[in-house]
Amino acid sequence: MRILNQVLAVTRLNILNLPKRIATSMVAIVGVAAVVLVFAAVLSMAKGFERTMTRAGATDTAIVIRSGSTSELASGLGNDQVLIVETAPGVLRDGGEAVVSAELYVLVDIRKKSNDSAANVPFRGVGSRAFDVRDSTALIEGRMFEPGKNELIVGRAAQSEFKGLELGAAIKFGRTEWNVVGVFAADGGVAESEIWTDVRVLQGAYRRGNSFQTVRVRLRDTGAIAGLKEALRNDPRLDVDVFSERQFYSTQAEGTSTFIRVLGYPVTILMAIGAVFGALNSMYSSVSARGKEIATLRALGFGPLPVLISTIFESTLLALAGGLLGGAIAFLAFNGLTVSTLSNASFSQVVFDFAVTGDLLLQGLVTALIIGLIGGLLPAIRAARLPVAQALREL
Amino acid sequence: MSEALAELRGVSRVYQKGKERVDVLHELDLDIPGGDFLAIMGPSGSGKTTLLNLLGGLDRPTNGTVTVGGAELSSMSNNQLSNWRATHVGFVFQFYNLLPVLTAQKNVELPLLLTNFNARERAERAAIALDIVGLSDRARHLPRELSGGQEQRVAIARAIVSDPTLLLCDEPTGDLDRGTADEILGLLQILNREHGKTIVMVTHDAQAAEFATRTLHVDKGQLESRAAA
Numbered sequence: 001m002r003i004l005n006q007v008l009a010v011t012r013l014n015i016l017n018l019p020k021r022i023a024t025s026m027v028a029i030v031g032v033a034a035v036v037l038v039f040a041a042v043l044s045m046a047k048g049f050e051r052t053m054t055r056a057g058a059t060d061t062a063i064v065i066r067s068g069s070t071s072e073l074a075s076g077l078g079n080d081q082v083l084i085v086e087t088a089p090g091v092l093r094d095g096g097e098a099v100v101s102a103e104l105y106v107l108v109d110i111r112k113k114s115n116d117s118a119a120n121v122p123f124r125g126v127g128s129r130a131f132d133v134r135d136s137t138a139l140i141e142g143r144m145f146e147p148g149k150n151e152l153i154v155g156r157a158a159q160s161e162f163k164g165l166e167l168g169a170a171i172k173f174g175r176t177e178w179n180v181v182g183v184f185a186a187d188g189g190v191a192e193s194e195i196w197t198d199v200r201v202l203q204g205a206y207r208r209g210n211s212f213q214t215v216r217v218r219l220r221d222t223g224a225i226a227g228l229k230e231a232l233r234n235d236p237r238l239d240v241d242v243f244s245e246r247q248f249y250s251t252q253a254e255g256t257s258t259f260i261r262v263l264g265y266p267v268t269i270l271m272a273i274g275a276v277f278g279a280l281n282s283m284y285s286s287v288s289a290r291g292k293e294i295a296t297l298r299a300l301g302f303g304p305l306p307v308l309i310s311t312i313f314e315s316t317l318l319a320l321a322g323g324l325l326g327g328a329i330a331f332l333a334f335n336g337l338t339v340s341t342l343s344n345a346s347f348s349q350v351v352f353d354f355a356v357t358g359d360l361l362l363q364g365l366v367t368a369l370i371i372g373l374i375g376g377l378l379p380a381i382r383a384a385r386l387p388v389a390q391a392l393r394e395l
Numbered sequence: 396m397s398e399a400l401a402e403l404r405g406v407s408r409v410y411q412k413g414k415e416r417v418d419v420l421h422e423l424d425l426d427i428p429g430g431d432f433l434a435i436m437g438p439s440g441s442g443k444t445t446l447l448n449l450l451g452g453l454d455r456p457t458n459g460t461v462t463v464g465g466a467e468l469s470s471m472s473n474n475q476l477s478n479w480r481a482t483h484v485g486f487v488f489q490f491y492n493l494l495p496v497l498t499a500q501k502n503v504e505l506p507l508l509l510t511n512f513n514a515r516e517r518a519e520r521a522a523i524a525l526d527i528v529g530l531s532d533r534a535r536h537l538p539r540e541l542s543g544g545q546e547q548r549v550a551i552a553r554a555i556v557s558d559p560t561l562l563l564c565d566e567p568t569g570d571l572d573r574g575t576a577d578e579i580l581g582l583l584q585i586l587n588r589e590h591g592k593t594i595v596m597v598t599h600d601a602q603a604a605e606f607a608t609r610t611l612h613v614d615k616g617q618l619e620s621r622a623a624a
């Protein structure tokens with residue numbers, strides 16, 4: 001009880017004294033806030049990216065790609081191979097016709113609305129069944145492109161992010177002019193960042209002959225994937241990998257979110273170390289500013305423990321204030337913020353939202369707390385060990 | 396005067412300043428009987444504060460023993476010394492050392508946080524102490540709203556609030572004008588005569604020393620009493 005009284009009293013004195021040390025205290029607070037801000041920014045980016053990449057991932061849709069290709073761009077499939085896939089077991093049939101879409105995509109430069117810089121946008125040639133081999137993807141405005149014509153439909157996210165994709169607009173890629181005839185949505189998924197046209201037209205416009213990159217297949221049911229994999233792997237005329245769409249996207253997302261984290265964690269850790277020094281500095285100056293007060297209290301009979309605890313308390317309080325500040329800024333500035341970034345797997349723009357989630361903020365606060373504890377410990381020990389007689393002389 | 400309240404036996408205090416040895420006190424003996432009002436004089440740097448710190452358990456002798464009220468300070472741990480200070484000595488400093496963010500009342504209550512008194516008892520006792528020093532009407536003032544003499548009175552109230560037997564005052568009037576100084580010294584005299592406090596007061600002001608019952612001089616690390624001039 002007495003010790004608690006002492007701790008409370010000394011801590012209260014510390015806090016009452018804080019306004020006098022506002023400048024150094026702010027250094028500590030801002031340092032910690034910056035760490036939590038960067039931490040939350042990086043991780044919310046990774047999280048938002050993962051969310052977007054896996055949202056569109058269905059388990060009853062398969063993607064067939066040339067064996068060993070890590071991305072669609074690196075893949076290549078001939079027309080004859082596409083025909084083999086269409087007749088493979090497990091593929092859903094609709095009136096005798098296989099529900100598949102053989103696709104090919106290229107990257108085109110379009111300027112961003114936000115800063116007018118050019119960005120790579122995936123321009124995908126699809127089959128007439130494109131909407132049937134993708135879940136929750138549908139035209140929301142205009143109409144479907146007509147086969148054989150230079151017409152395209154644009155994803156909703158691409159339309160809002162990039163210039164010149166309004167319905168009815170004409171846009172030029174290279175020497176070919178295209179008309180925007182429709183807008184499609186994909187429930188926030190990655191396809192919304194794309195532009196589509198008839199795959200045959202794309203092959204002609206980009207001199208790809210009769211080649212494709214992927215075949216998207218609607219399966220009879222989720223379980224049919226094993227049979228399809230088996231059949232295609234055993235076919236000597238083919239050399240392909242088969243993934244469920246979910247598997248495919250999450251593999252791609254993994255690369256990028258790992259990339260973001262690999263960049264982000266060291267930056268955060270370096271900044272955290274900086275913030276620890278900021279807190280250390282602030283707390284050392286706090287201890288020396290309070291030297292006379294601490295010495296007086298010790299002369300009156302206060303023990304070293306309350307001095308130690310109150311110093312650590314002050315430091316964690318400052319760090320926590322910084323953490324809350326950084327977290328609040330991160331939440332207000334980033335949460336739901338839509339950005340587009342280069343997906344390193346497809347070398348194309350993916351539009352996604354930052355997700356500043358609760359557990360992410362909690363992690364940020366825990367980080368702040370740790371910074372405060374580490375930054376406060378050594379100064380607290382110094383405060384507790386203050387040679388009283390000497391400190392009283394140095395008034 | 397057979398039982399001394401405080402006894403110093405063969406006390407030496409040597410400071411190590413880098414490679415240099417500073418011999419401040421040298422095999423010093425001192426008996427302070429209960430009820431004494433002792434003034435210690437000496438030039439600046441002669442070791443007066445050092446002596447006071449040894450008596451108050453803020454510092455340890457290099458050699459020798461310090462015994463106060465039967466307790467041998469040199470054998471106590473730092474924590475024991477803290478607890479001992481809380482109940483056995485009151486310090487009065489030249490620059491008052493009040494906590495600027497606390498009112499006079501709260502400053503005086505501080506030492507009571509080290510006791511088992513509850514909040515109401517603490518407030519009552521602090522009020523009594525402020526009354527003794529004649530500052531009841533300033534209880535809610537912050538130190539910066541008080542004059543130097545008033546601040547020193549608050550500091551004295553703080554020193555006596557937990558009713559220690561020994562008061563150690565280090566140049567308590569060093570920062571005050573003559574008139575105010577005499578008031579403070581008069582107050583110490585009252586505490587000595589009417590409240591039975593044993594007081595050791597360091598000063599280099601001969602007029603201040605006259606308020607004490609006896610005066611000792613620090614000279615070459617030893618104490619000597621000089622015949623009054």
Ligand SMILES: Nc1ncnc2c1ncn2[C@@H]1O[C@H](COP(=O)(O)OP(=O)(O)O)[C@@H](O)[C@H]1O
Binds near residue numbers: 441442443
């Ligand atoms: N911590 C210390 N380290 C080294 N020398 C010290 C220390 N404290 C005091 N001294 C020296 O001891 C001497 C006595 O100091 P002090 O007791 O404060 O004298 P006074 O109070 O009589 O002025 C001085 O010369 C001072 O410089």
Ligand SMILES: [Mg+2]
Binds near residue numbers: 443444565
């Ligand atoms: Mg001195």
